[in-house]
Amino acid sequence: MQNLRYARQNETVGTTTETGQDGGPNTIMQAQTDVAEPAPMPGDTSNTREIAIDARKISKIYRGEDEVRALDNVSVRIRRNEFFTLLGPSGCGKTTLLRVIAGFEPPTSGQLWLNGKDISRLPPNKRPVNTVFQNYALFPHMSVANNIKFGLEMLGKPKAEINQTVEEMLTLVQMQAMKARRTSEISGGQQQRVALARALAPKPEVLLLDEPLSALDLKLRKEMQMELKRLQHETGITFIFVTHDQEEALTMSDRIAVMSAGKILQIGSPQEIYQRPAERFVANFIGESNFLDARLSGGSVTLKAGGTFPVENPANVADGDVSVLLRPEHAFLSDAEDALPARVETVVYSGEATSMHTRLEQSGEPVKLRLANAPTGSGMPEEGAQVRIGIQPGALSVLKD
């Protein structure tokens, strides 16, 4: 299944390059700024057929005592059968975007297309889009089965079909035994499954998930992450998943959009987002990072701390003074001549790895290293020790500030 998943992912990633700018293999998809108007042409089938949600320059401004731009000219195209994640800190606009897609919030400006149709004006109950709410919002006075049935009944499906679909959904989320229970009588994880089944039952074209795992404990959350991936795979429905948990986003998504202050900063596969973040914010938000001052010239950087290295430049930053990203696990202790001299400040053991905080001799910049622990333990330098830090090939990446 995993292989299949990758095959599909690669295929969809392959199609992105045509829309991208002149970038290399790690293209940043249309960031927040003006995208060429992607109006669906009658003859143009190759592109639009792939797109489920096409949000065009959507802004959402809350006017009050002080104006809040919850969404600032956001454009994003989400492909069919994609597990797409909106990732960002709270207040970044990710939930607002989800609510705009669901139809709960009318956008201040911009258009929303779903499978080639403009749905900007449709109320939520006319959109073939269902939501898994953060608090699940299950109907407390109904049984599990009746919750799942609700959407189908509202659509006026024939009774036999409804009952069949409900059974299917109960099987899909493994809740057959609980179908007669009230939703208040089941656990949080089970409520989560019912909420999923209820949203999936009407077979929506897009499923929206608003931080659905945030209320679950860690173990259950891990389980449900796998479960969600399985469900997405089995149903073939486009999932748009909102989370502030970067690890969750990296684990589950086909593509991730990182948002901040109402804008989409970067869209890409988990690998692209993690390894080649375009901006400092993205790098900082996802995983741990070291930022090093450097001078960019051509395809390589000269670090303030010394040494010249080839560098990736995903955001096409112009030559000059730049910040480069070094992930802690891409740095290592080295005896090589060109390794950077540093002094160890603190050493923190955390089971499978050791985090080492060092300070570079030449530039005075702090660098964090994450070193895998050997089975025989120790062997790590003590605090205050002189070390040399090596950088794995391809580890450095230029950031747009």
Next chain:
Amino acid sequence: MAYVTPESEALPLDAPAEPGALEAEHSSRDVRQRWFLSLPSILIIFFFAAGPLSVMLLYSFLTPGNYSGVKWEFSTDAWSSILMQRDIFDDTLQWADAHLSIFWRSLSLSMITTALTLIFGLPTAWFISTRPPGRRELWLFLMTVPSWTNLLVRTIAVQEMIRAEGVINNVLVFVGIVDEPVQMMFTNFAIGLGMTYVYLPLMVLPIYAAVEKLDKRLLEACYDLYASRWQAFYRVILPLVKPGIIAGSILVFVPCLGAYVVPRVLGGGKNLMFGNLIELQFGAGRNWPLGASLSFTLMVIVMVALIFYIRVTSQERKDG
């Protein structure tokens, strides 16, 4: 476990309690405390509810005194004359519909009033509960302000609105919609209007409490699942605020059935309701036993109505 010396452990200072003895002691202490705490309410209920009711029950089986009070002679007249009348000439019992029509007026007006307060009260409660948190208290406050005024004064204010030379008629005549004042006073309409006005807060408050508890996100879930506004109301809002509606209906219906001031002022001498009929027996009618038996009849009607109402409304939809 080396530090445990079995000898010393086996010889505690006090003899070990029997299994369960401690629990029994604890629970009997609990029971005593509960009784002690509830004693004041038990005494109050006994003296001020059960006591007077027993006196009433006793009176209803006695003979009316000459001027007021009762004579200590057993009689079932008070009970038979609820629906029967003794012919003045030949002393036979005859079917009397005077009381029956009063019962009917009381019942029907109470039901209509309950329905009206529900129709007006539900949207009001919804409105209040959807205001921003600071504003809700203001609206609730405004809702209850009229109740601070004396009931009689409020009722007379209604009279001032609807009487022949009152505000409404004056306006209607002045604008030319009607040629002469519409007779509104001393009608069932007047009583219904007055009671709806007076008892509306009793409907709004419990419904508000239920609506406020209702998770508004459930409505989004409804719309998300293709429900229309009506379907969301009928399938989700109504079942969830039902406890509030039931409580409000009881709070309105029961005092309506026994209402005294409003029908007295707005219904006049002709349009009696149950409360007025009872009052009449203890006052001008000088028939305390009949008043007592009527009071019991009212109580039974209220109980039967409530049991019926709760039975009907608490019938669950068949959950699949």
